[in-house]
Amino acid sequence: MPKIGMEKIRREALIGAALQAIHAKGSLDVTVGQIATRAGVSTALAHHYFGGKEDLILAAMRFHLTQLGLAVRSATATAQSPRARISAIISANFDENQFSAETISCWLNFYVKAQGSAPAARLLRIYVQRLRSNLIASLRPLVGARAANIAAAIGAMIDGVYLRQGLSGQAPDRVAAVRMVENFVEMSLRGAQ
Amino acid sequence: MPKIGMEKIRREALIGAALQAIHAKGSLDVTVGQIATRAGVSTALAHHYFGGKEDLILAAMRFHLTQLGLAVRSATATAQSPRARISAIISANFDENQFSAETISCWLNFYVKAQGSAPAARLLRIYVQRLRSNLIASLRPLVGARAANIAAAIGAMIDGVYLRQGLSGQAPDRVAAVRMVENFVEMSLRGAQ
DNA sequence: TGTTGTTAATTGATCAATCAGTCAAGAATA
């Protein structure tokens, strides 16, 4: 029963289905057919709206990138100090939506995809860059020139926690994750004069 | 011109070729044919010696796991104190062989594979577990009960550095990597009483 | 030494399965 203005609905459904499928299989090696079926449409329709598998995957990446961006902006909006902004950034990176089993396995797969796909690498670099500049902006008033190094370490630690969470097979522990990174931040700030 | 005793030679050649191919493509999505050609043998021979693609990939994982284990053991052998042993472990994880573009992209792919393959997950957990217990053993005399948390953070940071190195596309900077982790260790030890 | 049988090593050819992408035609709405 075709209706008017289905494009947006279908695209969103297909992106959601792609993310589900990636998580379910733990790999980007999902067929367009599996994604389409999950979205309740035909393979041909997926191609019709996205042109090809590659573009569908990239759209799924962009979706998560946007979600994370929104979470960070929302969390930092109410922060009243540089220190509070740092905590808000960290907290947003580990919030319920980002630090879930499904999202984690998708990010992990995107990282691997980036090794062989220039567009995917570009998208991931946006994430890295954005996190980095957000952190540095908040760190500089507190630690000056050390901001860059500390930001890099925080970023690596966050990514590492994601990586290991994906491997553990256990339910993500947001509190422990935040505590680990916050502890590092505290030590880094204390180490500054 | 078949000779006797080729099995060991062929297996090593195929494992090496698999690692090269994985790095070259940046993905585990390499065909048995590509690997076999790189090793200078036929597809059928690869199957003959490894049973199937899965086993060949797992053998390649085991190879890196062994190499890393040897590097750590060799580095810690001469360490005269718990603190020195920690540095030796970190240094080994970032030595020339481990922290190379080829090895990094392989590890990254293995992490993803572990999400959908129980045997691969088991192998990776060996690595995580071994690093963890090595670190804790050396940390406990220095920081007591905080050892477990610090070890987890060090492990996450190491993995995170690998992850980001894979994405950067630049030549690995071992010195900077070691400095970042060592700096965290220093802060953690100073934070102990 | 020459002959013969046995085992190890290796491959070309091929199969069955899977998949991304295409297209023309059908169905619903305006």
Next chain:
DNA sequence: TATTCTTGACTGATTGATCAATTAACAACA
């Protein structure tokens, strides 16, 4: 009717895996 939406059916290409057949090394023996 024109437009939008949707799909079944199909294809060209790829891939992991299999297997019968070939070649060479080796061993026992005459």
